[in-house]
Amino acid sequence: MNINDVIIRHEKENERREVENLIREAFWNVYRPGCSEHYVIHVLRDDPAFVSELNFVMEKDGRIIGQNMFMKTVIEKDGGGVVDVLTMGPICVTPELKRRGYGKIILDYSLERAAEMGFGAVLFEGNILFYGKSGFTYSSEFGIRYHDLPEGADASFFLCKELRTGYLDGVTGVYQTPQGYYVSDEDVERFDRDFPPKQKLKLPGQLF
């Protein structure tokens, strides 16, 4: 794989709609009929927890083909107090270039930049088959639980990677998804009307 054919850089303000459209194309009908992720990033960019220094796009032949972004959040420690951590995403690659290694390139690049900034760990919801290749493991192995998940429920979707080895040593507690990720279906619907029409399909394998 030639990794020299892409440039990874910060998203520019005048590219926001292009990036939202990329995200919409990448997530459409994947986890649910339609998707909400293009609206989620639209909202999160203005959130105080958004890390603008880690808002990356990947460019190939003058076109944006991938993106990733991070938010600050916390683990609420058992016994009190919080540990500052990052969460991640949406992350995507344009559908026609999936499974060619581009996702791993932007993921690894953005994780390195996050580590350089001094962040200690990233936790989020994802597929171990992809993120495991970049050093993620199950958060349960660190003793970190997902908020609102009943005890004994499958938490294999909830992943963690330390950016600083030992950052989570001795930490057990509950991870909190930043509030900004919770958007209403009505707001998503309204936002989506400004994009080209796309058919929502109920497909096997969708989560919702």
Ligand SMILES: CC(C)(COP(=O)(O)OP(=O)(O)OC[C@H]1O[C@@H](n2cnc3c(N)ncnc32)[C@H](O)[C@@H]1OP(=O)(O)O)[C@@H](O)C(=O)NCCC(=O)NCCS
């Ligand atoms: C998830 C996503 C960002 C991965 O990017 P990608 O460029 O397709 O992935 P890569 O080619 O870099 O994958 C690297 C390796 O991870 C694994 N992998 C990637 N996606 C996988 C999947 N859906 N299922 C199983 N393994 C996967 C594979 O082992 C792959 O290597 P291989 O193709 O040689 O087998 C991209 O597929 C995407 O945009 N998907 C739709 C949106 C989405 O689901 N985003 C993530 C939400 S958590």
